Amino acid sequence: MATSLAPGNSSARVQFFTIFPCNKIHTCRMQLNPLFRAHRHRNLRMHFDNSYARLPPRFYTRLHPTPVAAPGLIRVNSALARHLRIDPDWLQSAEGVAVIAGNRIPAGADPIATVYAGYQFGGWSPQLGDGRAILLGEVIGADGVRYDIQLKGSGRTPYSRNGDGRAPLGPVLREYIVSEAMAALGIPSSRVLAAVTSGEWVMREGAEPGGVLVRVAQSHIRIGTFQFFASSQDLDAVRLLADHVIQRHYPEVSLADNPYLALLENVIAQQARLIASWQLVGFIHGVMNTDNMLVSGETIDYGPCAFMDAFDPAAVFSSIDHHGRYAYNNQPGIAHWNLAGLAQVLLPLLDRDPDKALALAQDSIDSFPQLYQNAYLQGMRRKLGLAESARDDAMLIQDLLDIMAEQESDFTLTFRCLSELADADRETASGLAGLFELPQAFTPWLSRWRQRLAADSGDSATRRAEMLSVNPACIARNHLVQAAIEAAVIRQDFAPFHDLVDRLAQPYDHHQRDAYYAAPPRPDQLVRQTFCGT
Ligand code: AMP
Numbered sequence: 001m002a003t004s005l006a007p008g009n010s011s012a013r014v015q016f017f018t019i020f021p022c023n024k025i026h027t028c029r030m031q032l033n034p035l036f037r038a039h040r041h042r043n044l045r046m047h048f049d050n051s052y053a054r055l056p057p058r059f060y061t062r063l064h065p066t067p068v069a070a071p072g073l074i075r076v077n078s079a080l081a082r083h084l085r086i087d088p089d090w091l092q093s094a095e096g097v098a099v100i101a102g103n104r105i106p107a108g109a110d111p112i113a114t115v116y117a118g119y120q121f122g123g124w125s126p127q128l129g130d131g132r133a134i135l136l137g138e139v140i141g142a143d144g145v146r147y148d149i150q151l152k153g154s155g156r157t158p159y160s161r162n163g164d165g166r167a168p169l170g171p172v173l174r175e176y177i178v179s180e181a182m183a184a185l186g187i188p189s190s191r192v193l194a195a196v197t198s199g200e201w202v203m204r205e206g207a208e209p210g211g212v213l214v215r216v217a218q219s220h221i222r223i224g225t226f227q228f229f230a231s232s233q234d235l236d237a238v239r240l241l242a243d244h245v246i247q248r249h250y251p252e253v254s255l256a257d258n259p260y261l262a263l264l265e266n267v268i269a270q271q272a273r274l275i276a277s278w279q280l281v282g283f284i285h286g287v288m289n290t291d292n293m294l295v296s297g298e299t300i301d302y303g304p305c306a307f308m309d310a311f312d313p314a315a316v317f318s319s320i321d322h323h324g325r326y327a328y329n330n331q332p333g334i335a336h337w338n339l340a341g342l343a344q345v346l347l348p349l350l351d352r353d354p355d356k357a358l359a360l361a362q363d364s365i366d367s368f369p370q371l372y373q374n375a376y377l378q379g380m381r382r383k384l385g386l387a388e389s390a391r392d393d394a395m396l397i398q399d400l401l402d403i404m405a406e407q408e409s410d411f412t413l414t415f416r417c418l419s420e421l422a423d424a425d426r427e428t429a430s431g432l433a434g435l436f437e438l439p440q441a442f443t444p445w446l447s448r449w450r451q452r453l454a455a456d457s458g459d460s461a462t463r464r465a466e467m468l469s470v471n472p473a474c475i476a477r478n479h480l481v482q483a484a485i486e487a488a489v490i491r492q493d494f495a496p497f498h499d500l501v502d503r504l505a506q507p508y509d510h511h512q513r514d515a516y517y518a519a520p521p522r523p524d525q526l527v528r529q530t531f532c533g534t
């Protein structure tokens with residue numbers, strides 16, 4: 001099967017029509033809110049400073065979570081809690097569990113459900129929002145970064161539409177496992193601080209146990225948040241939101257000649273790096289709607305996502321993605337399209353002259369394919385142990401991918417195996433004995449790669465160590481995730497879930513005893529479809 005390396009040829013047009021009448025363009029610089037002045041209260045367990053809740057009321061609805069019947073602690077992410085300056089022992093106490101469940105509002109919280117819109121599978125949804133999530137507030141982490149603390153599965157809100165505002169346990173565990181695995185791989189991602197069972201049933205296909213998750217992200221501001229305000233021609237709100245995002249995520253751009261253009265460029269660059277990092281580990285998001293793309297550049301919305309086992313550039317797992325819009329190979333092109341949507345709503349902020357604004361936006365958007373390609377090639381070179389760049393690298397990579405696709409070779413273990421083989425003249429990948437071997441079909445490519453390595457700088461032992469540090473041995477494979485969820489949901493056995501979360505925290509280590517976690521699925525274990533499970 002022919003594969004395409006990257007969407008170097010994708011294009012996305014910034015729509016000409018502007019949603020705003022041009023005489024409303026304001027060019028005044030932002031007013032600095034005291035965003036970074038964390039309020040510290042003695043005796044508080046979480047030191048909230050809620051900048052989003054200080055935006056005007058049309059950005060959210062203020063409301064409390066709906067309590068659940070009988071919360072039961074599943075897991076607290078102690079390392080993340082400490083990073084957020086929250087005492088993990090307190091979080092595991094009765095009071096902490098009540099907070100996680102939404103049954104108790106911690107001092108300093110200002111709970112809100114935020115409003116947004118979005119293009120879902122290409123179609124416009126003018127009104128979405130936190131339909132089953134409530135933002136408790138923001139805290140400043142040990143790294144000085146501001147983080148949202150959000151409950152997911154915490155009851156109905158004005159944005160629930162026909163939903164019940166609840167989350168089944170399966171998707172809660174899935175998000176816990178996969179988002180934490182992504183973070184451990186070094187990929188920007190929302191995180192999970194804690195999860196509880198709710199002691200209530202939620203109705204989906206049948207009755208399922210419910211759960212509540214505490215999600216942490218640098219913010220939950222989506223491309224769709226901007227689109228919501230632009231669609232109602234609320235330019236003041238778009239500007240306020242842009243100013244908020246600049247201060248929160250890209251403070252350096254406030255010094256640029258055109259801060260809003262610099263904001264757009266930064267979001268584009270961040271997304272180019274993010275999507276490249278997905279491609280480099282074989283991650284398929286599954287629902288890349290504009291409401292599921294954060295302007296902070298973190299991965300969010302772990303619904304029907306999956307890591308592929310055998311390499312297939314057209315891989316799709318989501319049960320609702322009938323036409324493969326969000327297939328593996330389409331992800332960069334879709335990100336490009338989504339970013340053009342962001343550029344469109346920022347147009348009135350870019351320049352008073354609509355033609356000039358459009359030209360600036362289009363230039364920015366046109367930079368995406370190259371930025372993506374650079375990030376992807378740089379990452380692939382590291383995966384292949386190439387310290388220097390050479391003209392034919394893209395071809396070498398593409399040829400490898402073509403053989404992998406043809407051989408249905410396991411994506412993760414192919415690169416892991418190559419890492420082992422990078423050490424001088426090794427013929428076998430000792431660390432993977434019994435798990436994986438490169439088929440004969442790779443032999444001619446291997447000689448080309450070895451020739452290329454010989455011309456590269458650096459010694460082979462260092463190269464091997466570096467490759468092993470970027471090519472994971474253990475990823476959140478579908479069948480492992482599924483087995484952990486089934487054990488918990490069907491047999492109330494959470495041990496496989498805990499073991500998997502623990503193991504995936506060190507994805508680049510491999511020990512012989514890890515076969516269960518590192519091995520690809522047997523044919524009878526293959527999971528071909530994933531569900532958003534909302
Ligand atoms: P998602 O597909 O997870 O990105 O969700 C799309 C929209 O549906 C968002 O506005 C969610 O808040 C909303 N939603 C999803 N599941 C539920 C639910 N169980 N109850 C209420 N709203 C929901």
Ligand code: MG
Binds near residue numbers: 291292
């Ligand atoms: Mg979503």
